[in-house]
Amino acid sequence: MPMRQASLPLAALLGAALSFLPGCESTKSSSGPSPSDAQVQKSSPAQDADAWKRARVGDGVTYAFSATQGPAPRESGGSARTLTGHATLEVVAVQQPWVWVRLAFTDAAGKPLAQARLAQELLVPVRSDTTRPLDVPHGGEATAERTSSAGRDWEALRYVSDQRPVDGPLRTRVYANTPGPLYLTHGLLDASTESAGFHIPGGIKLTLREFREGSADANAPVPALERPLGPGAYYDRKVDVGPAPSVQRVCFTAERGYVLRTEGPIDDANAAPCSDFSQAEPESLEEVLLSLPWEALNPEEAPAAGASVTRGTFTAEGHTVPALTEQGSENFEGVQRVFVQVTAAEPWAPGLAGLPLEARFQPLSSNTERVVGGGKRESEGGTQLVRWGSWLGGSK
Numbered sequence: 001m002p003m004r005q006a007s008l009p010l011a012a013l014l015g016a017a018l019s020f021l022p023g024c025e026s027t028k029s030s031s032g033p034s035p036s037d038a039q040v041q042k043s044s045p046a047q048d049a050d051a052w053k054r055a056r057v058g059d060g061v062t063y064a065f066s067a068t069q070g071p072a073p074r075e076s077g078g079s080a081r082t083l084t085g086h087a088t089l090e091v092v093a094v095q096q097p098w099v100w101v102r103l104a105f106t107d108a109a110g111k112p113l114a115q116a117r118l119a120q121e122l123l124v125p126v127r128s129d130t131t132r133p134l135d136v137p138h139g140g141e142a143t144a145e146r147t148s149s150a151g152r153d154w155e156a157l158r159y160v161s162d163q164r165p166v167d168g169p170l171r172t173r174v175y176a177n178t179p180g181p182l183y184l185t186h187g188l189l190d191a192s193t194e195s196a197g198f199h200i201p202g203g204i205k206l207t208l209r210e211f212r213e214g215s216a217d218a219n220a221p222v223p224a225l226e227r228p229l230g231p232g233a234y235y236d237r238k239v240d241v242g243p244a245p246s247v248q249r250v251c252f253t254a255e256r257g258y259v260l261r262t263e264g265p266i267d268d269a270n271a272a273p274c275s276d277f278s279q280a281e282p283e284s285l286e287e288v289l290l291s292l293p294w295e296a297l298n299p300e301e302a303p304a305a306g307a308s309v310t311r312g313t314f315t316a317e318g319h320t321v322p323a324l325t326e327q328g329s330e331n332f333e334g335v336q337r338v339f340v341q342v343t344a345a346e347p348w349a350p351g352l353a354g355l356p357l358e359a360r361f362q363p364l365s366s367n368t369e370r371v372v373g374g375g376k377r378e379s380e381g382g383t384q385l386v387r388w389g390s391w392l393g394g395s396k
């Protein structure tokens with residue numbers, strides 16, 4: 001039996017099939033443009049790039065979100081989990097070509113949420129230019145409509161992708177033809193994803209509530225990258241699996257509203273990190289807003305039956321943080337294995353400052369050993385977080 005699985009990385013979460021309510025109904029105009037005409041009216045990448053270059057401190061968007069997650073197939077007798085609140089993106093500093101964006105999730109009253117993944121504000125440095133062409137088409141069939149949202153009328157396109165016949169999700173996205181003040185999310189007005197088939201039942205919905213435009217006179221210093229969503233930061237993990245152990249580096253950046261993630265082995269830990277994102281797959285910031293509440297609803301993995309959990313510390317390259325060590329054994333097809341997994345006791349501990357979000361909720365270290373003759377143990381491999389930090393000061 002393989003070692004216990006860690007949480008999915010951000011890239012996997014962003015691409016996961018989210019699920020929930022159908023898209024919000026909008027008022028469609030019978031005299032509006034045809035879908036083919038609307039495609040022509042759609043904002044171009046150049047327009048989006050110009051909007052980021054004109055970013056001002058105080059620019060922001062707020063969405064209401066609601067997420068529901070039914071019990072997984074293995075959770076017999078379980079109840080549905082729900083979460084509602086507001087998601088806000090706001091420009092807090094501009095130092096071209098970088099625009100520093102704050103991401104915060106709160107309840108309807110503006111107070112922090114209880115879910116650990118959403119409890120703290122995150123920082124997202126975004127380049128206002130691009131290092132390579134980014135053309136990310138919206139999936140699904142497009143229809144034109146006129147709709148009112150956040151006190152303003154919009155010419156928009158509704159994209160619907162229905163994969164339910166093949167056990168996929170129903171995805172609906174409504175984008176303003178001209179993003180204007182909604183450039184942070186490429187003009188998103190409304191979004192929903194509803195699961196189907198063999199997936200966990202439920203889904204998520206996002207609706208624009210407010211947008212704000214900053215002042216040309218506003219100025220603010222660049223904040224410290226203590227709690228990065230990912231962009232601007234990296235982390236290294238030692239992977240001791242198979243015949244060739246390696247150190248894998250995970251790097252993040254963001255360009256013009258898209259998060260880019262790369263992962264690969266490194267030979268020199270002192271080399272300038274995160275200099276090449278040419279092969280990274282882009283994911284939009286608005287999809288991040290959808291994925292994070294869904295992931296926050298996932299139930300925490302309980303300790304394995306018979307496992308012991310002890311408190312201690314974990315140390316990596318000068319960082320020491322409170323940690324929980326789970327140790328147990330399991331027997332599979334006559335082979336006994338012993339596993340040890342270490343997780344952060346507090347994912348937002350000061351000692352983890354600068355660590356990208358996805359690594360905070362994965363095991364800090366994990367190891368599995370097989371028990372052979374005489375009680376001797378043979379390692380079957382493991383992983384361990386070894387370093388992390390910001391690359392923003394040394395790379396472009």
